[in-house]
Amino acid sequence: MQFGFDYLPYKWLEEIINLAAERIVVVDSNGLIRYINSGYCDFLGIKAEDAINQPVQNIIENSRMHIVAKSGQAELSAIQPIKGGEMIANRYPLFVEGELVGAVGTVLFRNQQEWWDYSKKIQPLLEELNYYKLNYENGLKSKYKFSDIIGTSSKFMLAKKMAEKISVSNSAVLLTGESGTGKELFAHAIHQNSSREQFPFVRINCASIPEHLLESELFGYDEGAFTGAKKGGKRGKFELANFGTIFLDEIGDMPLSMQSKLLRVLQEGEVERVGGQKPKTIDVRIIAATHRNLEKMIEEGTFRQDLYYRLNVIKLEIPPLRERKEDIPYIATYLLKKLEKKFHQHGINLTNRVISKLQQHNWPGNIRELENVLERAVNVLEGNTIDIVHLPLYLRENVHFLSEKQKVYVDYNNHSDSFPTLKETLSLVEKQAIINALQLSNGNKLEASKLLGIGKTSLYDKCKQYNIK
Template identity: 60%
Template sequence: MKTLSREFLEKIINLLTERIVVVDREGIIMYMDKAYCDFIHTTQDKVIGKPVQDVIENSRMHIVVKTGREEVQEFQRINGSVMVANRFPIVINGKVEGAVGNVIFPDPEHLRHFKNNIQHLVNDLKYLRSEVEKDLKSKYTFDDLIGESPAFKKVKEFAKVISGGDSSILITGPSGTGKELFANAIHNSSLRDTCPFVPVNCAAIPEELLESELFGYEDGAFTGAKKGGKKGLFEVANNGTIFLDEIGDMALAMQSKLLRVLQEGEIQPIGGQKIIPIDVRIIAATHRDLEKMVEEGTFRQDLYYRINVIKLEVPPLRERKEDIPLLSEALLKKLEKRFYRKGVAISPEVIERLQQHSWPGNVRELENVLERAINVLDNNTIELSDLPLYIRDQKTDEPNSNQSEGPSSNREWNLLTLPIQIQPLKDTLALVEKQVIEKTLEFTHGNKLNAAKLLGIGKTSLYDKCKAYDIK
């Protein structure tokens, strides 16, 4: 290979307009390119052979040749303005023979221009980081847990007491009772509240991914693994709380791995040798009967004991129906915000009806019913006709209930009293349809709009049918 001539090298350096200075091991300038000379208003013949600190203001090149340590992207003040400089020692045969330095941003204008170019990236990064951090904060406190019934208050008070400790907690209760809300509130009033709250839905993450999600993996641990590896959720939750939701849905093999982590207080990311000590409080939740699962052999007994240090049983809504008025009001306030409504009220008949329902889906079901109601609402008060049929039309779920039959009783009648004779089915159906419409209109005192709503058909369709059956 042909060696580059000095002239050739100089041309390259000048073309690249880098401001370059080279010193020997004593810090004496051996070379300074034209751009650097122009930058500090001098010429090459004036500077070569001079100590660098006499030529360049605030230079540290003579220090770098002594320490042998590079200095990258350091600020340096020259002629009253701040620039950014790099300084590298030149090491030959293990000995520092000199140093080379360059100026990246010769003045604040260049720096500002560069900053402008990357500012949007920095902003994006800041935003994403705050979003991630926000996600790792628990969102609810005990004030968000609505309920004044003795059954609910007892659980809430107990939860407040245990939130201060560090023991594992198992929250049980049927679906939609607020287990996740409890977990959030407990973390928020614990000493760990400034550290992350990391919820993990064990049922939603595919079995084969759960291990890497929880414990993380090292670079190249398996095919398809992200370059550089990934932090596990246990590590993310360090010093905070991990919420293992739906723990009853965790596969047995994974249960064993989790047990080991809980016993040893450390994790080992997949594909690595590294052991990471962790300090995480465990809150687990399930709507399943874990004791029964232990008996059946589908849940590890030792893991059950580990997570069940403190048990919190959230009562189903049907056992605290006195909370329904307060809860409905609170949920409605939340929905008003979502649907941009204001001052929505609930009629006393509706409250009464809601208290008669057995709520298999608990608070979540109540939330859904109210959401549906707010969607079909004409004025500002939720009436019986705004409730879904299955709630509106049932008498009561409790056969022994001594509550009154409620306002729907005058909406029930026996179809068999209709004068039905053997005739084409089409005619019978038309007759039944006519009678049902008449009865409904009787119930709504002739209000066709309400009748259409109750029948679940459009207003025009009802008008057409009334015309066809000659209903006034």
Template identity: 50%
Template sequence: MQCDKGSKSERKNKDKRQETLDLYRNIFSNLYNWIVVVDAEGYVVMLNRAYCNFLGVKQEDAIGKHVTEVIDNTRMHVVAKTGKQEIGDIQNIKGNQMIADRVPIVKDGVVIGAVGTVIFKDLVELDTYTKKIHHIEEEFDLYKKELKKALGSEYTFENIIGDSESIEKVKNFSRKVAKSKSNILILGESGTGKELFAHAIHNASNRVDYPLIKINCAAIPTDLLESELFGYEAGAFTGAKKSGKPGKFELADKSTIFLDEIGEMPLNMQAKILRVIQEKEVERIGGVTTKKIDVRIIAATNQNLEEMVKNKKFREDLYYRLNVISLRVPSLRERVEDIPIIANHLMKKMAREMDRHVTEISHDAMRCIQNYSWPGNVRELQNIIERALNIVEKEAMILTDHLPYNITKKSKVQMDTQKNSLKDILEAVEREEIKKCLIKTSGNKLKTAKLLGISRTSLYEKLEKYNIEV
């Protein structure tokens, strides 16, 4: 009776093994890719139906034959003998250039055969796959760029205009520290471009694949700042979202958080940020668990934090945590030589955006711009250029008349106090009048001469004298 039970169990196991083997054979035979299996001597053990159809042989005829008799230019027997795999090899079969992989089959440290797979049936198929992958990569890059634009982190060091020694020194230093994991403190007056540097540093860092997370500490009310920075759990307070909300630090995990106007942060919030830096974890409002995060902090301020530390308005321990690497962005008056480059760049950029046909800034207008002290720095310069573009008419250039009085008054005083001869002053006025008339006449020299009340010959002489191009 026991023998019957044993034999039944054996038969059941045998049937199950056979069923599994038949399933594997069926899968193998119907695979789309062409596959061949050989033993240690190079004789065909298995050859799937798709491969047989291409070779024009029957499975039962191919199995048992040496692989060299079945497949042209094969190296399956070589791999079975050497035990060295061959990946992505080009093989010519029946006039087709194919891409094949050949991998040895090893059991108990001994090579008992090899399996070969035709990955691409011809080079055209490979090219199709390559183009598809390239297209996917292009789409992925596009989405990354669009995400960066949406989150405002598309600026690089190329967007920081100027080639003066002072700005180049800061740019070069910023490039060096960008790859670091250390926190950075950016100092500088309002409007110097501290945020632009934060973007550029992030985009030159190893965290560039993740968006830069930004928060202006001065723009958010104190009672909302904690929830913005650390997030909250569902039902944490009246008006909270049912699903809860992640804070800026959570969103910046594996990325960079930019804390602008850090000097405006309340002391109680400074203590909480210090804890995030020390423990590398955050806890949402109303939460009972903490979350580990990997965040790099870039902070910026136009205030004197050292003075604030002395006056107990900024935590000393937080200051030293943020001030691991510090850089100072120079003011515009410290790099006067960059002003014409920046002014022209802003003029061209905003003229395109505003659809205004303005192509240049006059010599006198530029002199006024350079002589001004620019307490608001680049931001103030941008506003002045935008104002001028709004009131330019047919001149196609920004003139001194298009600049506000506070910009031009210093240059006018200088002109009055300079020991210039009357001749120099008259020539400067004459040059500007000729330019204005040429603009009005769209460069017509005859009409310009009539407007000025001089002969054409005299006009030509003056154009050459003042080096005016028409």
């Protein structure tokens, strides 16, 4: 047995409904009014008995209740013009035991005053929303100028001078270079130095957008293009970037299917929204960047050659940090200034020993890696001077990641001995790292554990395990 409304007197039920929704109307599947409460009747200036069994559209202006009773699709927070004002209506299909039997509708605002009182409350929220929207549009600005790109080595100056020179052109630019070399910085600076500067700079990371969203992100979509499509549709990044620059970052990670669509835009200069009727002409400058080897990808068939030619009108290759080590002191000083702001500190400096250590390193992660090394140093720093102890272990010592046993095997080709397992090698490296940390901290276990980024107890356990005294 179900305990539903069986125990409620009818009059109670009616009052409960009136309390729950001040204005409520129920229609059957033919759109005939089966119930309308007194609040709704008062609002419309009618009597309930004149409304019952009448087609809802004859009684309530602009009603769509008869449609919802047929479609089974709820319409929530819909604007409904009634009696010269705009009311907010919720319309729900009414399913009983799985069968669509009609629809229930409620109206949120009865008169202009009510709406006005309410809108006074939401007005500040709308203003806030507009403020963020505006900021979002402002967010479509380039953040770096050429003066933010540090480096005076001849190799680097060549790339920077070239970038400055071509920034005024409208041709597509392809930025290549290892990870962390500053490709994004260059893209911003090129836009900032161009006549498009007043227009948006729109960055799109081709690697991080799910493939099925890439098309709608780039080209936008029209209302009703797919389920869940926003009302009024959505502008794509190309439309947003009109008259400005679009920065296609990590272009080497763009799926092949999208590459052809992108090519069409570049060739025709127009975009077509997903589900859209007519293409729209756009004027954007393309800057693409990748750390991948596109020529190799073309050979492998993972990057379209025709697209490559379109993007590669002006190619700028940014040299890796290891090929311009003379820039390291200047870049490090510049990065430290940025870190000082972040950490609310000033006067941080580097010892000469640190600078030469930094210049000995190969920097596979380039400037991003240098940034991380310095940030780590500032974190462990007590005082103002960054010294060798503040550098990560892999920079401080030339730790040999090949264990002795591995070296014997490799150096002498002494294959009679068994090659050490990965576990054995890792243990040896771990042991060596602990010994190095303890040496640097003069045997102070707490400091050594901080250097290693592990807890003190964990260090004690490992010392015991490796028999380190």
